[in-house]
Amino acid sequence: MRTPQVEADSTLPAEITIYEVGARDGLQNEKSIVPAEVKAEFIRRMAAAGLATIETTSFVNPQWVPQLADASEVLGLLGDEGLGPKRPVLVPNERGLDRALEAGVGAVAIFGSATETFARKNLNRTVDESIEMFRPVVERAQESGLWVRGYVSMCFGDPWEGPVPVQQVVDVSERLMELGCDQLSLGDTIGVATSGHVAQLLDALGDRGIGVDRIGVHFHDTYGQALSNTLVALRRGVTVVDSSAGGLGGCPYAESATGNLATEDLVWAMEGAGVRTGVDLEALLTTSAWMAQQLGRPSPSAVVRALTPAFSTD
Amino acid sequence: MRTPQVEADSTLPAEITIYEVGARDGLQNEKSIVPAEVKAEFIRRMAAAGLATIETTSFVNPQWVPQLADASEVLGLLGDEGLGPKRPVLVPNERGLDRALEAGVGAVAIFGSATETFARKNLNRTVDESIEMFRPVVERAQESGLWVRGYVSMCFGDPWEGPVPVQQVVDVSERLMELGCDQLSLGDTIGVATSGHVAQLLDALGDRGIGVDRIGVHFHDTYGQALSNTLVALRRGVTVVDSSAGGLGGCPYAESATGNLATEDLVWAMEGAGVRTGVDLEALLTTSAWMAQQLGRPSPSAVVRALTPAFSTD
Numbered sequence: 001m002r003t004p005q006v007e008a009d010s011t012l013p014a015e016i017t018i019y020e021v022g023a024r025d026g027l028q029n030e031k032s033i034v035p036a037e038v039k040a041e042f043i044r045r046m047a048a049a050g051l052a053t054i055e056t057t058s059f060v061n062p063q064w065v066p067q068l069a070d071a072s073e074v075l076g077l078l079g080d081e082g083l084g085p086k087r088p089v090l091v092p093n094e095r096g097l098d099r100a101l102e103a104g105v106g107a108v109a110i111f112g113s114a115t116e117t118f119a120r121k122n123l124n125r126t127v128d129e130s131i132e133m134f135r136p137v138v139e140r141a142q143e144s145g146l147w148v149r150g151y152v153s154m155c156f157g158d159p160w161e162g163p164v165p166v167q168q169v170v171d172v173s174e175r176l177m178e179l180g181c182d183q184l185s186l187g188d189t190i191g192v193a194t195s196g197h198v199a200q201l202l203d204a205l206g207d208r209g210i211g212v213d214r215i216g217v218h219f220h221d222t223y224g225q226a227l228s229n230t231l232v233a234l235r236r237g238v239t240v241v242d243s244s245a246g247g248l249g250g251c252p253y254a255e256s257a258t259g260n261l262a263t264e265d266l267v268w269a270m271e272g273a274g275v276r277t278g279v280d281l282e283a284l285l286t287t288s289a290w291m292a293q294q295l296g297r298p299s300p301s302a303v304v305r306a307l308t309p310a311f312s313t314d
Numbered sequence: 315m316r317t318p319q320v321e322a323d324s325t326l327p328a329e330i331t332i333y334e335v336g337a338r339d340g341l342q343n344e345k346s347i348v349p350a351e352v353k354a355e356f357i358r359r360m361a362a363a364g365l366a367t368i369e370t371t372s373f374v375n376p377q378w379v380p381q382l383a384d385a386s387e388v389l390g391l392l393g394d395e396g397l398g399p400k401r402p403v404l405v406p407n408e409r410g411l412d413r414a415l416e417a418g419v420g421a422v423a424i425f426g427s428a429t430e431t432f433a434r435k436n437l438n439r440t441v442d443e444s445i446e447m448f449r450p451v452v453e454r455a456q457e458s459g460l461w462v463r464g465y466v467s468m469c470f471g472d473p474w475e476g477p478v479p480v481q482q483v484v485d486v487s488e489r490l491m492e493l494g495c496d497q498l499s500l501g502d503t504i505g506v507a508t509s510g511h512v513a514q515l516l517d518a519l520g521d522r523g524i525g526v527d528r529i530g531v532h533f534h535d536t537y538g539q540a541l542s543n544t545l546v547a548l549r550r551g552v553t554v555v556d557s558s559a560g561g562l563g564g565c566p567y568a569e570s571a572t573g574n575l576a577t578e579d580l581v582w583a584m585e586g587a588g589v590r591t592g593v594d595l596e597a598l599l600t601t602s603a604w605m606a607q608q609l610g611r612p613s614p615s616a617v618v619r620a621l622t623p624a625f626s627t628d
Contacts, residue, residue, distance in 0.1 A: 012509070193586070194323070194582070194586025195583065199325075222616065223616050224579035225579075225583055227538060227539065231542050231545070268508070269542060272510065272539075302535060302537050302539075306505075306537055
């Protein structure tokens with residue numbers, strides 16, 4: 001059955017924008033390597049289900065992320081459907097931006113870190129060096145008229161450094177905004193955030209002039225907290241939420257099968273609370289069930305498992 | 315790693331009472347039948363992990379729930395540890411109460427339904443008839459000095475009737491309170507509640523004089539909403555939360571493996587938010603991992619899966 005919508009939840013916004021990360025953040029962290037044709041079909045189906053903003057792929061070095069080595073091929077298969085301001089691609093550096101520009105994309109995302117250890121492990125640089133690496137990427141992207149998103153990863157905890165001080169996240173966020181990013185995505189890369197921490201970070205960013213209209217939130221469900229944390233952010237006025245169709249994507253730094261907040265679980269919560277998402281849940285469920293079949297593993301999304309029993313773990 | 319506790323979440327109570335239902339609601343809905351010795355050991359371990367209130371079993375007709383046919387045996391094994399006001403047992407009717415009194419328990423729970431269809435299917439009675447069946451149970455329990463809890467099941471949706479009107483739930487709740495129940499537990503038996511609906515029901519109960527100090531909430535995670543819904547209730551002043559160690563228990567009326575809110579996922583959220591639960595998470599994780607081994611299936615709790623990798627599904 002569907003969730004009974006009794007009355008809109010007045011503590012939430014009337015409408016949210018889902019920033020769908022399943023094709024990039026999701027597939028990047030899945031063990032299987034999915035053929036380019038399947039990826040293109042996945043993106044087409046998600047768009048048809050009403051997901052307006054879809055991060056399509058990453059122009060990262062294929063040696064580092066073999067799962068996304070076919071970025072150009074996927075965009076080639078998608079044609080115009082894979083381009084425009086609502087089809088961002090991740091670009092780690094200027095080399096990635098060159099490839100993205102060559103493909104004709106309309107939006108890019110850079111991937112920063114709030115912690116020194118993760119900056120070293122993921123970018124092989126200090127935080128300072130990574131900001132300098134991003135500077136020409138953002139400048140050139142802007143010159144080309146692209147929309148630019150700045151991810152801040154490890155915003156709450158880091159597997160090597162433990163809890164991450166809020167002020168450290170604010171500092172990195174501020175520097176990414178100063179480079180010229182249009183939007184920040186605050187990432188709980190390892191899923192350790194809880195409600196008070198989320199509120200505290202948003203408040204601290206607001207105090208430094210980074211308002212909720214420039215912020216997206218990106219929670220992982222490693223410890224079952226993703227949806228609760230998202231609702232905390234929505235109650236503070238955030239309206240952009242990252243999620244992954246079917247909950248695709250593990251967390252590479254936690255010993256757990258759970259990954260991103262599942263788009264279906266988010267849409268279910270929003271439908272019940274009377275918040276518009278533009279998503280057709282039935283169509284998205286069919287898409288995620290199909291993708292689970294491609295990956296050969298059941299979806300970690302509770303809604304997908306409850307409503308498409310063929311893919312349940314039982 | 316553990317969740318970083320940065321700052322208490324001032325929107326939540328300072329302390330909550332976890333009403334642990336794993337041994338009853340959890341095991342009742344598991345496919346496996348667990349030996350009485352294992353159940354007693356499970357309850358002892360949960361108590362040692364700091365769970366103060368534990369529903370131990372149900373004196374239901376063994377023909378209906380063979381999983382709990384050993385209620386007297388489990389209480390016999392537990393001795394004084396299984397008795398007192400913080401060790402309720404479920405009693406469906408006077409026959410169940412007789413057995414509970416014989417066992418010497420200090421608290422009982424009755425299991426009402428907000429919908430006619432579920433009352434018929436679960437109790438073989440109309441809602442009116444079930445209230446009359448409960449009347450002597452509550453009266454006699456009170457005469458014997460027992461604490462009495464009244465469950466209201468299907469408070470948000472019902473698999474046969476669909477959405478359940480809030481006023482209908484309020485009516486049944488009021489009648490159970492009039493019988494003399496000390497506490498109500500509002501059950502989302504099939505997991506379809508969302509945030510606005512939870513708030514609306516609590517407000518409607520408050521309007522009829524049933525305050526949050528008499529209310530516990532009981533959410534199932536079938537659609538991934540259990541923790542979010544719990545936090546909505548806590549923000550409205552509820553301080554009693556039902557949960558199940560390891561997330562034990564399927565939902566018999568949904569095609570999904572997910573059951574009750576997992577106690578570990580709740581405790582994790584509370585630790586991060588600076589809310590006292592009295593639970594030692596490490597000890598509880600060890601207990602749930604051990605219980606998962608007994609049941610031969612991985613725990614559905616995200617926290618258990620993340621922190622006890624031997625029982626993950628991968």
